[in-house]
Amino acid sequence: MRLRHIKGAEEEIAESPYVVQDPQSLKGRWHEFFGNDNPIRIEVGMGKGKFIMELAQMNPDINYVGIERYSSVLLRGLQKRAELELSNIYFMRIDALELTEVFAENEVERIYLNFSDPWPKDRHAKRRLTSDRFLAVYDRILQPDGIIEFKTDNQDLFRYSLESIPEAGWQVTSHTFDLHHSDMAEGNVMTEYETKFSAEGKPICKLTARRDK
Numbered sequence: 001m002r003l004r005h006i007k008g009a010e011e012e013i014a015e016s017p018y019v020v021q022d023p024q025s026l027k028g029r030w031h032e033f034f035g036n037d038n039p040i041r042i043e044v045g046m047g048k049g050k051f052i053m054e055l056a057q058m059n060p061d062i063n064y065v066g067i068e069r070y071s072s073v074l075l076r077g078l079q080k081r082a083e084l085e086l087s088n089i090y091f092m093r094i095d096a097l098e099l100t101e102v103f104a105e106n107e108v109e110r111i112y113l114n115f116s117d118p119w120p121k122d123r124h125a126k127r128r129l130t131s132d133r134f135l136a137v138y139d140r141i142l143q144p145d146g147i148i149e150f151k152t153d154n155q156d157l158f159r160y161s162l163e164s165i166p167e168a169g170w171q172v173t174s175h176t177f178d179l180h181h182s183d184m185a186e187g188n189v190m191t192e193y194e195t196k197f198s199a200e201g202k203p204i205c206k207l208t209a210r211r212d213k
């Protein structure tokens with residue numbers, strides 16, 4: 001998702017109390033920042049943030065950080081965020097490759113990847129958020145028992161991920177090619193893309209994975 005440039009987006013983000021402005025300074029100090037020892041869960045590529053904001057409302061005892069690399073997209077999330085009274089969710093405008101500059105080892109308990117860009121061409125495979133390059137990043141910030149949850153409508157990306165994840169030394173602990181009609185559906189929170197694609201009749205794929213250590 002890349003919206004056209006929105007005038008003033010950078011300024012609005014720079015002034016927002018919901019965006020961590022200097023996330024590198026919080027590396028290793030996120031629990032202090034949230035003021036509690038609750039688990040920290042992050043969504044990489046949160047888009048407009050519907051999913052992670054709903055989770056934060058449902059689970060006040062969990063801390064959430066939404067990551068989005070485009071200002072124009074993040075800005076849309078901020079408008080919704082301002083309507084909510086929550087102290088357990090913040091956003092960052094960074095690229096996922098920078099996550100190790102922002103989180104220390106073992107600082108994150110769970111990573112959500114929802115409807116990540118498919119990058120269908122082979123030569124772009126390393127840009128996929130489930131490629132070994134990104135998995136190595138997640139490995140450096142996740143707790144030993146931490147998990148990844150990945151949802152997509154894109155069957156090719158899903159099949160690729162079912163291979164790339166074990167190849168990188170992770171274990172796929174559950175998966176389905178039709179989430180909404182599976183036993184993994186319980187408690188599912190829909191993302192923006194998920195709402196759109198399932199309304200079009202597309203089945204949604206989901207997997208969970210943890211490090212095979």
Ligand code: SAM
Pocket residue numbers: 001002044045046047048049067068069070073094095096097113114115116117191192193194
């Ligand atoms: N997760 C949302 C959903 O399911 O509705 C948005 C899905 S959208 C297709 C993917 C989002 O991931 C885009 O907003 C894109 O900018 C963001 N994204 C892609 N690669 C990223 C990266 N390397 N770091 C941070 N965000 C990224």
